[in-house]
Amino acid sequence: EVQLVESGGGLVQSGGSLRLSCAASGFNFSSYWMHWVRQAPGKGLVWVSRFNSDGSITTYADSVKGRFSISRDNAKNTLYLQMNSLRAEDTAVYYCTREGRYGEEAPYYFDHWGQGTLVTVSS
């Protein structure tokens, strides 16, 4: 069974930093692109960042570029999101998601999601 478990959220002051983790299990983590998607309280889903399977491509939404850094440790089956210079508008639940692979069901869509971790930035 595919499982994604996020951790590391919490309350941080504006300008501060936080590192989120996503522990993956039940699938060959190193073979999948992984993403972070966030959801501000009462709002919709917003894509944040992605990391390809072999670690050569990282991409960010304009709103977080230069402040957030995505990384992964395939040996530990873990995805990370380092968040620096946090702002009040970064307050959200952060979800770790898996992107389906070509040749499998739902290629290139978010086929599995973690339960999310809440980040609250106080101003």
Place this chain on the structure above:
Amino acid sequence: IVLTQSPATLSLSPGERATLSCRASQNVLNYLAWYQQKPGQAPRLLIYDTSNRATGIPARFSGSGSGTDFTLTISSLEPEDFAVYYCQQRSNWPPYTFGQGTKLEIK
């Protein structure tokens, strides 16, 4: 690409048919998905590539459309179907864009 969902809120009764709309600002071909999100839960993939149901999704959920206009239909609403539904495109990414959501509530 901007995805616009309508209506923002849809009030229906169990057993009724639900029709949710998603309109794209540009042609996304058939590269559109639908997700369901219940309160306090993560989103769940329902439909991908416009009309393909994900594993375990009941047959009462169906998707249709192409280009810029897409529809999610729930043929006969069950109590567990009342939730928020999001569309998402993968035609032109990144960024991966979602619609703003349609809340399906019990009338």
